[in-house]
Amino acid sequence: GIQVEQSPPDLILQEGANSTLRCNFSDSVNNLQWFHQNPWGQLINLFYIPSGTKQNGRLSATTVATERYSLLYISSSQTTDSGVYFCAVDTGGFKTIFGAGTRLFVKA
Amino acid sequence: DAGVIQSPRHEVTEMGQEVTLRCKPISGHDYLFWYRQTMMRGLELLIYFNNNVPIDDSGMPEDRFSAKMPNASFSTLKIQPSEPRDSAVYFCASSLSTGKTQYFGPGTRLLVL
Numbered sequence: 001g002i003q004v005e006q007s008p009p010d011l012i013l014q015e016g017a018n019s020t021l022r023c024n025f026s027d028s029v030n031n032l033q034w035f036h037q038n039p040w041g042q043l044i045n046l047f048y049i050p051s052g053t054k055q056n057g058r059l060s061a062t063t064v065a066t067e068r069y070s071l072l073y074i075s076s077s078q079t080t081d082s083g084v085y086f087c088a089v090d091t092g093g094f095k096t097i098f099g100a101g102t103r104l105f106v107k108a
Numbered sequence: 109d110a111g112v113i114q115s116p117r118h119e120v121t122e123m124g125q126e127v128t129l130r131c132k133p134i135s136g137h138d139y140l141f142w143y144r145q146t147m148m149r150g151l152e153l154l155i156y157f158n159n160n161v162p163i164d165d166s167g168m169p170e171d172r173f174s175a176k177m178p179n180a181s182f183s184t185l186k187i188q189p190s191e192p193r194d195s196a197v198y199f200c201a202s203s204l205s206t207g208k209t210q211y212f213g214p215g216t217r218l219l220v221l
Contacts, residue, residue, distance in 0.1 A: 033210065041197065043212035086151065088210075095164055096141070096210070098151040 002027045002091050004099035011104045013077050021072040021102045023087030031090035032063050034072050037101070038083045046072070046085075077106045112213035114200050120219045126188040129216045132181055133202030141210060142175055142185050143199040151199075157183065190220045 003026040013019055023032070034046040047054050047061040049070065054061050058077075063070040074081055084101040091097070113132040121127055133140045141156040155165040160177045168175070172191070177183040187194055197217050201210040 031208070035212075041215055041217075043199065043201075043215075045209050045211065048209045088151075095156075095166070096153050100150050 002029070002089060002097055004087060004089055004097050006085075006087055006099040006102050008102060009100065011102060013104065013106050015077060015079060015106055015108050017077050017106075018073070018075045019077060019104070021074070021085050021104075023070040023072070023099055025068050025070075025087075025089050027068070027091065029065070029068075029089040030092040032070050033088045033090075033096075034061055034070070035086040035088060036081075036083050037086065043086075074104075077104075079106045079108050082106050112200055112202055112211055114198075114213035114216050116216060117214060118217045118219075120221065121190055122221050123191055124189045125220075126186065127190045127194075127218060127220075129185040129198050129200075129218070131183045131185070131200030131213060133183070133200070134211055135181065137202035137204055137211075138180075139203045139205060139210075140177060140183050141201040141203075142183070143201065143212075145197045145199060145215070146195075154185070190218075192220045194218065195220050 005024045007022045031050045033048050036044045049061045049063045051063050051065045058075045060073045082105050084103050086101045087099040088096050115130045142154040145151045154167045155175045157177045175185045197215045199212050199215045201212045203210045
């Protein structure tokens with residue numbers, strides 16, 4: 001089956017810093033989503049982005065489907081950005097596969 | 109909208125007991141997903157429904173697990189009998205169409221002793 005790899009696995013930032021999270025996938029995908037799981041366990045959808053670029057405030061995402069990767073950019077990070085960021089892909093068999101996540105901690 | 113609602117939020121039970129988890133999707137959504145999250149295996153899709161019909165249950169770990177969706181506003185995930193290795197957080201999610209944005213409930217944290 002398709003493999004979803006996220007990097008880095010862990011990231012520590014000083015508040016105000018920028019970061020880039022990466023998601024590589026091993027096969028063609030129909031859809032790709034980015035999620036944030038906050039320290040209380042809630043999963044929030046950030047982007048639905050099978051291709052192209054989207055922006056929402058300090059967050060933006062780019063997916064290059066032909067090269068099988070997606071990037072999540074966080075600018076001017078805040079402590080509330082801490083948590084785990086997941087990439088999830090849908091291969092067309094309608095089965096959503098999650099990556100292992102990037103655990104982010106933003107220091108005040 | 110209230111979002112996806114799950115109950116109970118926490119469940120502690122003893123090995124061998126039956127456990128029933130409940131989910132109410134966002135009104136109007138026609139896809140419903142059940143996931144399990146553990147430290148060892150991460151987030152795994154167990155089963156999903158479209159218009160109340162189970163479409164793919166290949167992620168259901170074994171016959172002890174079953175899921176139903178009797179109507180568009182309610183689904184259950186049942187474990188019978190439960191085992192300690194079933195301890196995990198179980199999430200329900202819904203969407204308007206598969207592959208589109210999925211909205212997750214708060215999860216049910218299950219501990220089987």
